[in-house]
Amino acid sequence: MDSLAHSSLSVQEIATDEFPDFENDIRFRATQMHLPPESHTDLARECILPTSIEYGGSSRENPSNDLEFQHAVDENTGFGLIKVPEKVGSVGLLHQSTEWPSLVSRYFHMIEDTPLFPSLENETTTLVQHYFRDTCATWSSFDSEKNPFRTAIEGLWQKSPLIYYAIQSNAAVHLSNQLSSMQATAFTMREKAHVAFLQELQNASNSQSTGDQLLLATLLLGVSACWHDSGDLGLSYLQIARSLVRARVMRQSSINHHPLNRNVRFFVEALIYWEMVIAFVSGEGFRSSLAWTPDPSTFPWAGPETVTVIPHPWTGVAPRVMLLFAEVGHLVQNYAKSDDQAREDLNLVASVIKLEEDLLSASIPTEDQIADVYDDLTSKNDFVVFAEATRCAALLQVYRVFPDVLRRRLGAGTLNIKSYLGIIEPNNGSNMIGSWLVGLAMHVLNLLASIPTYSGVRCVQLLPLATAAFELRTAPGTSYSDVDIARFRDFVMKRLQLLAGRLPLKPISRTMQVLQEVWRRNDRGDEAFWLNVMIEKSWKVFLG
DSSP states (O other), X not given: OHHHHTOSSOGGGOOTTSSTTHHHHHHHHHHHTTOOOGGXXXXXXXXXXXXXXEEXXXXXEOOTTSTTOOSOBOTTTOOBXXXXXXXETTEEOOOSSSOOOOHHHHHTTSOTTSOSSOOOSSHHHHHHHHIIIIIHHHTSSOOSTTOHHHHHHHTTTTTXXXXXXXXXXXXXXXXXXXXXXXXXXXXXXXXXXXXXXXXXXXXXXXXXXXXXXXXHHHHXXXXXXXXXXXXXXXXXXXXXXXXXXXXXXXHHHHHOOSOOOHHHHHHHHHHHHHHHHHTTTSOOOHHHHHTTOOOGGGSGGGSOTTSOBOOBTTTBTOHHHHHHHHHHHHHHHHHHHSOHHHHTOHHHHHHHHHHHHHHHHOOOOOGGGXXXXXXXXXXHHHHHHHHHHHHHHHHHHHHHHOHHHHHHHHHHOSSOHHHHHTOOOOOSSTTHXXXXXXXXXXXXXXXXXXXOTTSXXXXXXXXXXXXXXXXXXXXXXXXOOHHHHHHHHHHHHHHHHHHHHHSOHHHHHHHHHHHHHHHHHHHTTOOOOHHHHHHHHTOOOOOO
């Protein structure tokens, strides 16, 4: 907890009246912005995940301490009916009916008569507007009344200084893509959120209980750390998030032996994603970070095929694939930093082979097994394709760093890997392994290219996109020409530029910098592995 532990403002120094104007300010903002009264935004009435989930034909209602979702339930979907604001300022957000703005309007997250950049006369109003209009949509792979970063936050921001400042910080840094003056505002709001976070953490410690508000704020502040500094992985917040979620998991496990309730699963899967996107560069050991993860039988991906899979904003429909990718990242990082003797450790080889087998056998749901998230821009097929691209990107890293595992797979005859992965079979030239790696990288990129650019899945595709792009190189004896490589590189750069226009800029700019350096070295004949380049340059990047 380095940066938190050494903050200039300790918990003891925070006065009880640290936010004296917060209540009056919120009353003013809510009135001015035409938001629902406080009684309509009670956290206990908001839905993060479904109120019940079918397990093998039996319905498990959420326990009484599971946010106490006592409101109406849609008979067709099993999802709670969520109250959302009709308006935030002049910007239409979500209608309480099922009507939405046009497809084009929704793509830009605005209605036709709404200016892209409203007046900054009232900065707080503008930032809250921007969060609900735009930022929370870039924070999730789908955006509708099922997006918890919209609905849960809507129920909290007027009551909680922590959430109030956190969403303004994220909105300001997101706006700084176009308005550089917003960087100072983003820093100020983040400092205020940090103070409120320390206070809330102290309150939780004193009461020995953790609410969803604190966990949500940990995600908001930790995962967005790279938006302010591309090398900041949010590790201080991640360490706290691990402790908070571990406590929730342990508490539920001590009460009953049922699968994890939906809120705990939401936070566990959020941590899995966070662990995955930093696994290659965090400097931490995997076993120490997720050793507490519950047995897979407690997760929905281990259930019978009749279970409806509910997409998560970050892990989509394949949390197990992402958990395996996180372990690949840690193994690759440890291998890159180890000496020759450690690299020949038989336990390491066995772990890699087991990981490859787990990735190949990991189940990805079909479209008819996936619950509807009611987002016209993000289809069920987008989730399926993204899950497959992530699985193949993880395999690519295994085969790149441990080529003997690929040789073993190709020689064993136990799996037609060409048919399974759907890639072009390379020739039997002198560099067959190199051809396989480039072919698999192109397969990952073809999968990502098949996902529409307007899909919400764009917000979580940076890791498979980048790790595949790093392998785009020509070499003697391979099956692919310079023209093939140039065409795929062009696709990657255009996709990154597109993401840079919608997502916070700094992580993507650093990713492009790493890519260009790796490609430059490979083009001059060096055998450059992207992680070695980052270690040499002391670069870190949040690939999510």
